[in-house]
Amino acid sequence: MSIKTPKLTVVGAGPGDPDLITLKAIKALESADVVLYDALINETLLAYAPNAEKIFVGKRKGCYAYQQEQINELIVSRAKSQGHVVRLKGGDPFIFGRGAEEIDYVQEFGVETNMVPGISSSLAVPAYQGIPLTKRGSSESFWVITGTTKSHKLSQDVRLAAKSNATVVILMGMSKLNEIVSIFAAENKQEVPVAVIQNGTTDNEKFGFGSVQTIEQVVLEKELSSPAIIVIGDVVQQRAKLASIQKEVQKEFVN
Template structure:
């Protein structure tokens, strides 16, 4: 391994290619190999025309590159003397498995650097003008995954009793379970809820509803991953389109339909 060899674990930001840090761009400009996730905006690869691009996508419910294979590839490329960028959507340390990759590099004595990125959950909130925290509504925000590795239920009661904004990643396939779990644990069925698909991108779509009605509404609107689910009073502050205003006016109708389903 040459002295120049190094691995950068880089956050690409939430999707809008302008929402990447200058430090991340500098790393891309010196990269010889870039291992890139599926959710990274392809426009960002213009910053590394000299690099070899290796797709290593990981998507829930889709064919994915095994994490242990990615770990070994990072180590092997660095041992060959390469400058490597592992380009990950959002932030590498927020549900991006950056911690696993860091530990693999550390165990192999590979030089590495972490370059944070704007995480997609908070960026999706901002794109809808929803502050994740607001002192008139809450005292914090909780970032959680919509499912656990072992399939165990999420700690619904603890999440409800936290009285924080819930920003849920990778939860669209489990949206009905999330809604039922939170309500069963004591959250109001009328708690404002928002789903943002492709947050910050040109093709962003969003739905605003009650927690109880959201699974039905998201299904009706055809919202799919990648999407962020936001639950909390701050959702009331969203700047909505006329269509979304119409949805809000029909919350009681959505709720009654959901009850009857």
């Protein structure tokens, strides 16, 4: 029996819709001996690794199956004992996914490392709601910011972003929504459109549209919660126009 090379492949699973995984990611799963997967991945993707050991290492609202240090050690131990470990993460692992941290750690133990990018939820979730993050005449750039930093505080970059005309996408920011809208309101942006999209690209997706001034009330009325993405900017209003056009088309078909 040949000894397998200890190997880690960090794989982006995409934002939730299982069809948004890449072919390269599927190939990595098919060759996996062990899959360590997070809470936000679509578990139907595990079928691509029928013969692999599958270990849930995710976290939900502060409830950790494993601490990050334990995950790092588990990757090394499984790679040494079983061969190819696939670390399956939601979205893109290099966008607030700690994928680079895991690669840096295991390289110290002589484990071969690879990375398969995923479609980031920061791009795909707004797109599924028809929201273009950039649009000629409305937005020339966009920020993608974490709502919760390592110190569990709101990123200071939100204050900088609020001063710009860019589209602002905030991940993991629902617990800080009041603080976020206060920052934008302080820049006289009460009327700027806002979207909150929960479980984006999945079958149980929920969403709410409003403005900096109204979005907190919308979130309450629609009972929106994490995991959700907050999109702030004029491009959100572009989506509203698109939706009304689609409704008119649907009416024509019904009639």
